[in-house]
Structure formats: C-alpha cells, structure tokens
Amino acid sequence: MDQMDLLPEERGEIMDKTQILRDFKTLFFAMNRINTFPWTFLEKDINSNTSSDLVLDVLKETCLHSLCRKFPPSVKFRRLFLSEIIRRQEAADCEPLDELYDALAEVLGAEETDQCYKSYLLPSGEAVSLLESVAVISSGTTGLVTWEAALYLAEWALDHRETFTDRSVLELGSGVGLTGITICRSCSPRRFVFSDAHRSVLQKLRHNVFKLNGLSSCDVTSPSVTVETTRPSPSVSVETIDWTSASDKQLKEIGADVVIAADVVYDPEVAVSLVKLLSRILKVGSPQVFICSTVRNQETYGGFKQQLESSGIRHRAIEGPVSRVFPYNRVSQIEMIELFT
Known part of the structure; x- marks a missing residue:
C-alpha cells in the first residue's frame, strides 16, 4: 500500500516511527548518553501493542545492524542499552523477544577493552566511524x-x-x-x-x-x-x-x-x-x-x-x-x- 493511500494520522505515525528509528540509530552509534534516547515513544508502543515489532526494528537499527558488527560501540554501552530495553519490556509484561536476549548474551560474554568505535551518520547516509579511547x-x-x-x-x-x-x-x-x-x-x-x-x-x-x-x-x-x-x-x-x-x-x-x-x-x-x-x-x-x-x-x-x-x-x-x-x-x-x- 502506498503511504498516500493511508489516513493522515496513519501517515504521521509511520513518519514518527521512521524518525524514532533514525534517532535510536544516530544516538546508539555515537554512544550518546542512555537517558537521551526516545524511550517515551518506545515505552508507549510497548504498552499499547501486543507485538514487539518496534523493539525488533530498534534492534535491527542498532545492535543487529551491519555497522555494529563491523564497528561496535563499547561493550559496556551496548550492555546498558539492551538492559534498558529489557527493563521496559519486562515492566509492560511483554513476551520475551529472543533476539533481544541473544544480543544481551553476546555482550555479556564479550571482553571490555580500552578502545571503542563511535560512528557519526552524515546527511548522505554514510557513516564516519572512528576508533576512540x-x-x-x-x-x-x-x-x-x-x-x-x-x-x-x-x-x-x-x-x-x-x-x-x-x-x-x-x-x-x-x-x-x-x-x-x-x-x-x-x-x-x-x-x-x-x-x-x-x-x-x-x-x-x-x-x-x-x-x-x-x-x-x-x-x-x-x-x-x-x-x-x-x-x-x-x-x-x-x-x-x-x-x-x-x-x-x-x-x-x-x-x-x-x-x-x-x-x-x-x-x-x-x-x-x-x-x-x-x-x-x-x-x-x-x-x-x-x-x-x-x-x-x-x-x-x-x-x-x-x-x-x-x-x-x-x-x-x-x-x-x-x-x-x-x-x-x-x-x-x-x-x-x-x-x-
């Protein structure tokens, strides 16, 4: 279905979701403070839907993204990020999402280092990836x-x-x-x-x-x-x-x-x-x-x-x-x- 076939409020919801996913991706790869993420929108979706579709979409744009596989943020940061999603899902009594717990298990078993990658997304869609201390x-x-x-x-x-x-x-x-x-x-x-x-x-x-x-x-x-x-x-x-x-x-x-x-x-x-x-x-x-x-x-x-x-x-x-x-x-x-x- 083309977006123009949707009701105005439905188009707005899709655009909001697209922006939210972009925000999660941008903040995640730049390793921004956890409290700056758009958790309110995610929490609202978790509480109003029986599915975990948005959580899975967030995972695909962050921990499961190919950029994360190549240039991952620090182990500590990814652990905090995933723990925050899990905390909010559990508070809403949602069905456990296998991909979420698999991602957490991966970082729990990873070794901390004194270096990490940060990636900054350009307007073109390209990423500037940097190895930092x-x-x-x-x-x-x-x-x-x-x-x-x-x-x-x-x-x-x-x-x-x-x-x-x-x-x-x-x-x-x-x-x-x-x-x-x-x-x-x-x-x-x-x-x-x-x-x-x-x-x-x-x-x-x-x-x-x-x-x-x-x-x-x-x-x-x-x-x-x-x-x-x-x-x-x-x-x-x-x-x-x-x-x-x-x-x-x-x-x-x-x-x-x-x-x-x-x-x-x-x-x-x-x-x-x-x-x-x-x-x-x-x-x-x-x-x-x-x-x-x-x-x-x-x-x-x-x-x-x-x-x-x-x-x-x-x-x-x-x-x-x-x-x-x-x-x-x-x-x-x-x-x-x-x-x-």
Whole structure:
C-alpha cells in the first residue's frame, strides 16, 4: 500500500516511527548518553501493542545492524542499552523477544577493552566511524576522543561546503579525525592535510582516516557503505606538525587555502605555541583561518584572544545557528572565530 493511500494520522505515525528509528540509530552509534534516547515513544508502543515489532526494528537499527558488527560501540554501552530495553519490556509484561536476549548474551560474554568505535551518520547516509579511547585522557593526551567543538565545526562545514570545495585544507590538531573526514566526504576539497604532533594520536588518526574510512588520494568512499558519486576525491595526507618547530618550508609546501582547528585552546602554554604558528601561517600565505573552541575557562580563552591581538591577528566571531547533524552536549559554550591580518 502506498503511504498516500493511508489516513493522515496513519501517515504521521509511520513518519514518527521512521524518525524514532533514525534517532535510536544516530544516538546508539555515537554512544550518546542512555537517558537521551526516545524511550517515551518506545515505552508507549510497548504498552499499547501486543507485538514487539518496534523493539525488533530498534534492534535491527542498532545492535543487529551491519555497522555494529563491523564497528561496535563499547561493550559496556551496548550492555546498558539492551538492559534498558529489557527493563521496559519486562515492566509492560511483554513476551520475551529472543533476539533481544541473544544480543544481551553476546555482550555479556564479550571482553571490555580500552578502545571503542563511535560512528557519526552524515546527511548522505554514510557513516564516519572512528576508533576512540574509552578514557577522556589516554596516553597523556586528550586527542584520542572526539570533542564537542570538532562536531560543531563539522556541522558548520556541512552548512558552508563552498568554503572547502576545490580548495587545499590544513587541519591543526586533528585528533581522531571527525571534522576532517566529514569535510573530505561531504565538501569536495582538492587536498586535505590532517595533522597532529602526538605519536599515539597520529597512529590512531592514520588508522581512522585510511583504514576505517578509506580516504586516500583516489578513494573517499567508506569501505562499509557503497555510494555512487561523481564528486572529486581529495588528495589526503596525515602529517606531523609540531607547533613549536614547524618550518616555513613545510607550511609553504602545504599551501593551505583554508586552515581549521577545533578544541585546541585548552591550555595557556599550548595557546602561546598556537598563536605563533598561526602568525607564521598567515605570513607565508593568505588562507582563511577558522578556530572553533569550547569555552571551558574564560581566562584561558580570553588570554588566547589577547595573544592574537598582540601578534597583529584580528578575529571576528562567526554567529548564527548550524544544522543539527550529530548528537552531542550543546549546553557548553562553543565559539567559532575567523582570523585576519
């Protein structure tokens, strides 16, 4: 039956269900907090229907999805997620769902590790899958997890694709690679240079960029998703750029038209090195420079802006909403600035 043959309220119910399943999938693969899932809708369906069809559909979009088989969220997260569904089903005296308990048995028998996969769904339907550290601070660095400002910058890029199309882009402090991979997948840059200085970050970054997401000089298609596309493939590299010792020769060879960085202003000493590097980047070329920051400490962030001014670098805040593509905590203050000389 075609949806247009249904009553308006029936079409609305189908559309609501489609959105709910999409929400469960998006939140699950990004390992969002369990209490942010649309449990009320699921609970209402459980209590008003004798079947477990919606629960099974949720499972198919999460734990039983092929993406979960390839890039599973952490064992602990999947255990909490499945336990929450079971708790609500049992409270409604529903018939046990074999697939649900089989999935729980699988994670109960799985071994916990210090790494996990997170996958962020793009508007195109593709997934950016990343291997991240379970701990916020690991191997002496915070660069092994995805931070809010990186997600915000990726959303801004999706809204302003023309800024990156057919241009050479340098990302400073790429971390696990979310922002850059999103831009390579969706914004058609001519060249994209990921960079960091920490050895363990660079190792994981290369793994995420090339192995998990299939980026290269000739192929930007995810290995887990087949997509027909005619968009040009960017030349991609991962380079070591030490902010205190990067040479003018290295910066000139990169020849960036656009420079971006997210969540790099978190320490006064790091900010000093960053400003010196930005000053040199702006002197060897004339790129557009965008810095996105979660403002956790006003004194540190204000000090960064003062150092920019002292170095003859002006800035302006980029205001206005961005499309909400990725799930993350939007309570924190995030500011994005463009730099000028």
